[in-house]
Amino acid sequence: MQTVAKIRLNDALVKILEKEGIKFIFGHPGEQILPFYQALRKSSIKHVLMRHEQGAAHAADGYARSSFQPGVCVASAGPGALNLVMGVATAYKDSIPLLVITGDVPCQFKGENVFQDIDINDVFAPITLQSHLIRKPEEGIKLIKEAISTLKKGKTGPIHLNFPRDVLQLEIDQSLLDETVKLNHPTDGGNFKQAEELLKKSKKPLILAGAGVLWAHAVNDLRIFAEKHQIPVATTYPARGVLSEDHPLSLGLLGLRGTEAANFAGRNSDLVMALGCRLSERTRKGLGEVPIIQVNLDGKVLSGKLNIQSDVKKFLTKIRETSPENTDKWLKELSKYSKTHKIITDSEKTPLKPQSAIKEILEGKGDSIVVNDAGSHTTWVNLLIKSLEPSSLIFSGGLGPMGYGVPAAVGVSLARPDKRVVVVVGDGGFQMTLQELATIAELDLPITICLINNRSLGIIRQWQELYYDIPFQVELDNPDFVKLANAYHIKAKMVNSPGDVLLAVGEALKVNKPVLIEIIVDENENIPLPE
Template sequence: MNVANYLVKVLQEEQFENVFGIPGEQIMPLYEALSKSNINHILTRHEQAAAHAADGYYRASGKIGVCIATASPGALNFTMALATAYKDNIPMLVLTGDNELKYRGSDHFQSLPQVEIFRHITQDSYNPLNGSEAIFCLRAAIFALKNNPKGPIHINLSKDVLLSEEFDDIELCYLCEDDMSNISRAQELIDRSSKPLLILGAGAISQADNIKGIASKYQIPVATTFHGKGILSEEDDLNLGLVGIRSTPRSKYAFENADCIVALGIKASERTFLEIPDNLIHVNINKDVLVGEYPIHGKVEDFLANIRFAKVDWLDEILKIDNTVEVEGLNDDLKPQAAINQILKRFEDEVIVSDAGSHTTWTTLLMKSKSPGQYLFSGGLAPMGYGLPAAIGASVATGEKIISINGDGGIQMNIQELATLKNYDLNVIVFILNNYEFGIIRQWEESFYGMDPYQVKLENPDFLKLSAAYGIDAVRVENLDDLTMLLEKDLSGPLVVEVVVESEDIPLPK
């Protein structure tokens, strides 16, 4: 057995079921091993899409996504998607091929310093020099991704290392670093508190049921970051809504009046805190993002197991505030927000995947997430082209109907993945909001620079004919009545729906 076959054996033992990628010369030994395994390989049409799909796979299911590419021409196509996952702390296993070890650091065909390039956009980037190191790195990466999930982990695999039959499987000493030294100080602050507030981020998703029980039992109000939406259903009175630059009225009031803020699994970016409050207890497994006077480096699960809450009585005070976020134009024919509102009402129980663009703002304002992982989008980097491949990953992960909302600009960044959608007959409905422009960029030009629209108008293809070329059914709607009639039907994917909409400015944060 060579190293490639043993690595695949480890993946099977660790119950990895699906991987995304494209084969190539230097990674071929791993593909030869995969071909004999029970692991399902999803062949994408671009490596960026493979990594976005692995990202969406995790966000929708909590299962670690895997993406695979060959040496530099393939591997470097991962960079956008890895940076996206890195900014949002999405754990992924990233495997790339490379030329033989003797060519490292040379100008050999297709050789570049992949490990150094990826080091800036991954949690770790490993460069094993023999079979034993390769297996050790894989086991260490899997353990870290499952127990300390801070972002993608990359392993660069030279062809000769993969083909080697000389290796040992070294037993790991599994350690998880943490620092709970501030737990007693945090407890004292909680004990003094009569107006606590929980702020939930993506790092709290795994504890959704536990947090729901605590919030309900002690009547502690909850606010969320963008990626914490749905940890507690947004239909629950305890959930005040988003905090930060898109705060709801209730969330804003609670944040400003709380005497103790317990932030669980959040990144504490500028989109959440313009200033770090003095009464912030910040819990995160990533010590590099911790802020405030009460940093707790560890798992949300461990923090909750070692802290005590008491019942409080200030929810009624908060609920007196009207939490309505006014969105104009919901009945206008045909504003993008009107279209999105109809789509969200029709698919209120489905997973929604949003690309980057003005539609993401409208979707965030209008959607009420009922569960974690129901609304997927890239918050930290927000590249166009994320939506379609991430929806593919979510579909593979869940087997459920997935709704992908895209702009006409963003969809064309990875539109080749319609082939993947068709190839695997995935139940994904792709909505394309077509206003023939890069809408947010046009708004910035006009609002902040006093410019006439410049280099933002798009001459788009016929999306129906393009979809048909990929063998996918497609329909175009040009008014709200037709969209409503379409949405009354029993729709399933693969399906493309082009919605022709007007140019519209998004409401800017206040």
């Protein structure tokens, strides 16, 4: 009688991840996930020890946005899993493909209110595409395969798998590892013909590209289609650089903080093709009463005149030969409007203005990837940057948590070792996840952190002054950030004068190591209000 080879579920999960090409897992160990870590110890997959689980989720998110592959983060039961919530919600709002793995108390103790027992799946359900509690090892094998397949080929977003510790240690037949799973991704091909007819009649077409173009690996398809038919392209926030913003057909960002050219086109076009975007309230500020063909794998976000539930690449393949009417007149009309924001930077004035500092950061960064945090500096970066490549600007658009930038930069740097990474972060956001300086130092990552220090929660102060007349609880009594970085064995310096920021960024990028630059700016400067 032939003996069937057995393997523990923890070892099987790691082998599947290896086979699927996972190179990094971002996590923090804890008691209930230890069997998984024991299997990971013998794996070719590199585990990146983050100093907080929120950092693990943000790092996996940054890795996904930069590699166009799923990111993976791991935590233990109870507090470990709950600490992931901010980062998982961030990824959910921006449709970032994350595989989220948590450990849990053994099955016999679930619901018994024992130490660290909490209904993790109920917490994760609203902020993930799927959240599963695994009670049988065979189920775990099937679900992890389905999750990876979905994240690579289907609708993107976080998928959560919760493994009780005892289940991780159960044995299964090793043959299960070789079984394949097949998913049927929904498509609505019936509307392609209608889309072609609308495009043929259009005299003023506009492509509105979202991040779904990136996840569909359709960047080249988009550029070829736009160039062939001479259709202008605007983008949403997370899709900036999908078509280089110095390309003749690029109009830049559309919507809130959008360019004059993009918003004019959005309000005066006779047909918008919204590809891989969800038409958020910020994007709709740049759109008029115009027919919209919306293409997205996520049926929940479809809200156009003509909705097509499809992969963007498939859609572009279907209509690549379909031409609108001659667009020369339309392009000439758009050429009268600015594709850049006219920002006065007061470069010679002191105290140093934040917009002047950020202008110097962007001038000195070269081809580095910029990772943006949340705060008043976020607006200045978005107004001043020109994105020339896909995913050259990384930030959280949908949720906007403070503290995203530094841990996300870890994932970005590991995903793109050919690039330097420049983080722009405020003094408030930096102090929410600064413990990840330890991770950056340990891995010796070439990350330059540009810390904009206005000694306050600047954007909140501005809103308080605007709506409530007087600021309250927004002043920050900050530490010595240079000494703090040095304590983590990271080189650092402080600058506060025009011209010095540009020099400091240039010097930092040359050393190919972690560097922190504290930039003292005018604490009373406000961002411009949107029109």
